């Protein structure tokens with residue numbers, strides 16, 4: 285490494301931390317702002333996206349990790365949308381209750397005291413909490429839809445296999461709520477395998493995760509997710525599965541104008557979503573969406589582990605959203621290094637077979653990416669680590685801390701490198717620039733390049749990327765790069 289001045293590094297690191305903190309509020313007039321779209325994330329990040337099966341000998345690629353980050357952003361955006369949707373409040377009949385309190389107010393003189401009754405309206409303080417519960421109901425319905433979806437896909441794969449027909453990879457693309465349930469299930473490898481075996485889902489068990497199709501479905505400007513029209517039609521025709529659960533729920537008749545509409549079975553079902561079902565719903569008049577809702581309500585106990593998987597993932601999703609590597613100037617470098625560090629991490633299991641090892645955040649991202657293609661992961665990890673490693677995210681804090689300390693120790697011992705590294709935009713951009721500098725310097729024979737040039741360049745770049753991200757969050761026009 286050519287970066288010799290630690291004080292310089294520290295200053296930039298501190299600035300990087302501040303960037304992360306200020307992101308939501310920062311403002312500046314340094315750039316011209318325009319409607320021209322920026323290229324963040326850089327499209328070259330997704331160049332290597334392959335539709336072929338990479339096989340059990342390949343590590344996840346940095347491209348797959350980048351799509352994974354996009355997908356997690358889509359999950360994050362979906363959760364925000366569900367929680368803040370007024371239409372879903374109505375659908376689940378979650379409304380603010382205004383309470384009126386009455387109290388005596390004394391007036392008059394000391395001798396002749398009298399009182400009037402005064403009324404005051406109190407704001408419903410439980411409303412915000414009750415709104416959050418929509419997310420759980422949403423996942424409960426998603427879990428039921430997941431069971432339906434995976435059966436259809438498995439049957440379809442079986443048909444194609446038996447008839448030797450080509451399978452469109454879009455077949456594997458579920459609606460976003462289902463994708464979220466599936467993804468979180470895949471991260472509990474053993475649970476998912478048991479599920480597939482007991483449900484006889486032999487074909488789905490071995491598939492390669494549809495990264496290319498997921499990437500195509502996501503809009504990187506606002507992280508919305510849209511299925512191709514043709515595929516959405518197919519899902520509806522073959523499986524009675526709506527492509528957008530928020531829309532399907534919002535369009536459920538729920539205005540309380542007439543008696544008939546109030547009694548609409550879908551709405552009544554949704555209103556009672558958090559109550560224990562006493563009897564199976566009889567009024568479903570053959571409507572498949574109502575049947576799904578009814579089933580979701582009566583199977584929520586069985587589906588609770590699936591919902592819990594997603595709830596645990598929310599923490600990781602929020603962390604990734606916080607780091608925003610997908611919009612970082614060093615996205616390439618961060619993900620490339622993460623894949624390399626993941627490979628080394630897996631090898632530690634072979635070197636120190638009796639240790640429980642906990643990954644860093646970047647390593648964990650690659651690990652999750654790998655697990656999404658269950659069978660390839662199973663074979664790869666058994667070969668590389670000498671045994672199958674089940675990813676268990678249900679482990680408690682204390683055990684995790686011990687596992688992290690061991691990993692840190694063994695990693696440094698085995699590779700002579702730091703395990704825990706700061707992963708802020710600035711530190712990562714410096715690292716990428718220095719790596720590049722070393723190569724260039726070696727190639728040109730110039731041993732010492734200007735370090736202050738490098739740090740200035742990094743600072744300018746990080747600043748610009750931060751401004752773009754801020755503008756996006758404030759839904760403003762994007763700044764235009766003016767540094768040539």
Ligand SMILES: [Zn+2]
Nearest residue numbers: 297706708711
């Ligand atoms: Zn840093």
